[in-house]
Amino acid sequence: MSRYQRQSMLPEIGDAGQRVLLNARVLVVGAGGLGSALLPLLAGAGVGYLRIYDGDRVEEHNLHRQTLYGMEHTGELKVDCARQALNARNPDCKVDTQPQALGASMMAEALNGIDLAIDAADNFAVTYSLSDACLPRRIPLVSASVLGRQGYVGGFCGSAPGYRAVFPQLPASAANCNSGGVMGPAVATLGALQAQMALSILLGFTPSPLGCLINCDFTRWHFRQFRFDGADEPDRPSVPFIDRHLLVSNDCIVELRSQQEAPESIADRVHRVQPEEIYDWQPPADRRIVLVCASGIRAAKAAMVLEQRGFTQLAIIAANR
Structure with a gap:
């Protein structure tokens, strides 16, 4: 002592x-x-x-x-x-x-x-x-x-x-x-x-x-x-961060980085969608949509757009964190 x-x-x-x-x-x-x-x-x-x-x-x-x-x-x-x-x-x-x-x-x-x-x-x-x-x-x-x-x-x-x-x-x-x-x-x-x-x-x-x-x-x-003892938790489930080990075979993986920025994505089969295209892109309704970018910023913004469009099965991967 x-x-x-x-x-x-x-x-x-x-x-x-x-x-x-x-x-x-x-x-x-x-x-x-x-x-x-x-x-x-x-x-x-x-x-x-x-x-x-x-x-x-x-x-x-x-x-x-x-x-x-x-x-x-x-x-x-x-x-x-x-x-x-x-x-x-x-x-x-x-x-x-x-x-x-x-x-x-x-x-x-x-x-x-x-x-x-x-x-x-x-x-x-x-x-x-x-x-x-x-x-x-x-x-x-x-x-x-x-x-x-x-x-x-x-x-x-x-x-x-x-x-x-x-x-x-x-x-x-x-x-x-x-x-x-x-x-x-x-x-x-x-x-x-x-x-x-x-x-x-x-x-x-x-x-x-x-x-x-x-x-x-x-x-x-x-x-x-x-x-902030009395601060309220979000009133709806937040879009979670996951990593590649939590991907499942049925996930729809959306790569938000360009081919030049990320020649190889986190998986072999991904959808290449630029952030500005997310407003018009039509995702599958029956699969989880996993949004991928370098830091998570672009993915979070895209998730907000998709949530507003009624899609709730979402996750984010920050590939370069």
Whole structure:
């Protein structure tokens, strides 16, 4: 306990709280910039089990914000480097690494035995899928996103509404760190807030971070928060994100990317339909329509058009997520 002395001195933690953290099982999706900040804080605080999903490798141009890694790790799997770093920091923390991106077909396995999930992928296809999986299981979800010098962090699911209650529609664009740029300290701040929220939820602090969203704007130097405890879930089933492993033989797969953008689609037999053609395209009435694009943006817009036309058997695949 000497390791956690300064933390367990807090009356709201104590020895009992430290045992809670030791027995906690946390899923972390993403070991990039957000993960680089939050993972050492969770391991350092004494969280006993971390399950990490990430299929990427360390790249030099990401090191300005992915501070868990160094130049010597370039080309190595992030999860392998993260496990080594966390084991060196705290051998009491068991680190279970999965060197793959978390897809919709893996959710049940990823969430098995998990007390709390953290979305550090900063990818809205992952966020919606993770929230959709956590909500019926009543597993708390801490999600964050950051771009440029601003971002947000929030506590969803568990005893709070899900992500779709606050963000019922996908964003208008697919801008991300690779396309829009980001500053490392902004990412680290949001990652640290995720860690603080996660520990507060595990320890049962009040008021709970669940049902709270914090906007951080470093262009204007202000933090704003609001609570969404009473937000209503969508009044009709949302179009789910799936992956290719959830396709069935009878699906009608609609490829919204051009032949030039995607010479090979996710399957051999697909319908090539440009987004502007979806208004006039006549889909089959008795089959599920699976809309495919790079990020999910075009597919979500096409799904809205088809819903308005009365088609309800829909799903989305973000092929490049």
